[in-house]
Amino acid sequence: MKILPTKVLDSFFTEEEFRYMKSLPFLYSEINDGTFYDPIFKFRPDIQEKLPRSLVRRYLAFNDNPQFPDVNRILKNAVQKHFGPNLYIGASHILTAFYPYLAHSDAVYGEFGIDDKHYGAYTLIIPLDNFESNTVIFNEYSEKTKVVNVYAEGREPIYKIDDEFYNRYLTHEAKECMNHLSVETVYPWRANTCLAMSRYKFHGSDDFFSHGIPYKQAVIMWTYSPY
């Protein structure tokens, strides 16, 4: 495992590339994959009752699919331009989120390029527009599990997240889980900026659903690098 430092970049794509990327979810909307995912509501039974089976998110996956030669070329060029030749794209997609992700990490062994010779480098998030929503990046990390409940097993809570922060950003999360984490930074979703954070770090959305934001949309990539 190797933990890369968190960065935020401006102008990730050129204007022309960005316009093209923005057009994709609409051009290819028929192959977006609707996901019904009840467990995400487990900490909010009130919402589960209101939305018994709701569309939580859609993915438009690229992943070197030859159906998307232009997309894959644009993504590769942009990643190389900003990060050099040793950052490889393990997976890429456009996420349209209607309900916030719970805190998780993006890097367990064997997942999207991670093996004995390669570590999980950055998760990249490039919002396709300005959205009144944020990604919260925590200091804690794991290479063994992607979920906070498992990370918390056998650990004492650290109580670093106060009520003010919790109420502002994290009302979709279980307080008991958040008591095991501390906040590194908050990334506001601004069009064509890029959040680069270690895949091993826990991170998650703010509770944009409860703030009346109908959806948010971004290019997401999981990258890996040689040790």
Ligand SMILES: [Fe+2]
């Ligand atoms: Fe993630």
